[in-house]
Amino acid sequence: MNPPANCVFRGETLLGAQTMMDQKVMEVRWPPTPGWPGQITEWRAAALGCQALHAEIRTPQPDGSLKLVSETRAISLVLGNPDPHLFEDEPTYAEVKPSEAWRRTFEKVGWTWGPDAEQYAAQADNAYLVSVKMAGR
Numbered sequence: 001m002n003p004p005a006n007c008v009f010r011g012e013t014l015l016g017a018q019t020m021m022d023q024k025v026m027e028v029r030w031p032p033t034p035g036w037p038g039q040i041t042e043w044r045a046a047a048l049g050c051q052a053l054h055a056e057i058r059t060p061q062p063d064g065s066l067k068l069v070s071e072t073r074a075i076s077l078v079l080g081n082p083d084p085h086l087f088e089d090e091p092t093y094a095e096v097k098p099s100e101a102w103r104r105t106f107e108k109v110g111w112t113w114g115p116d117a118e119q120y121a122a123q124a125d126n127a128y129l130v131s132v133k134m135a136g137r
Helices: 098-109 115-135
Strands: 013-020 023-029 039-045 051-060 066-073
Touching: 013 039, 023 051, 098 115
Parallel strands: none
Antiparallel strands: 013 023, 023 039, 039 051, 051 066
């Protein structure tokens, strides 16, 4: 994908430009989402393929103001190639179907595994098994 030079995709609004972490960033507002009155704004670094270095989600309050409900912010930026060891498989890693990985996550965070999760996991497992078969593993 080749992002636009100003990091603004169809339907989005460019609010301005500034510098963040020595990178020129574009402040971009997502288009409204049907059925959700909230607002999402990202600060995207054009030289980094429009990667967001900062993002905020705000929801409207009864008085008409917007309340910040989520914020994601890069805390450091190191340019260059990553350490190749980050891409090596550890001998203790085990390949599991998505449902198994999700069940473990649900268990760790104390969530209930219900019928919706089961249905979604079954679909993901089917897609996973097709990809494994196509890869010849």
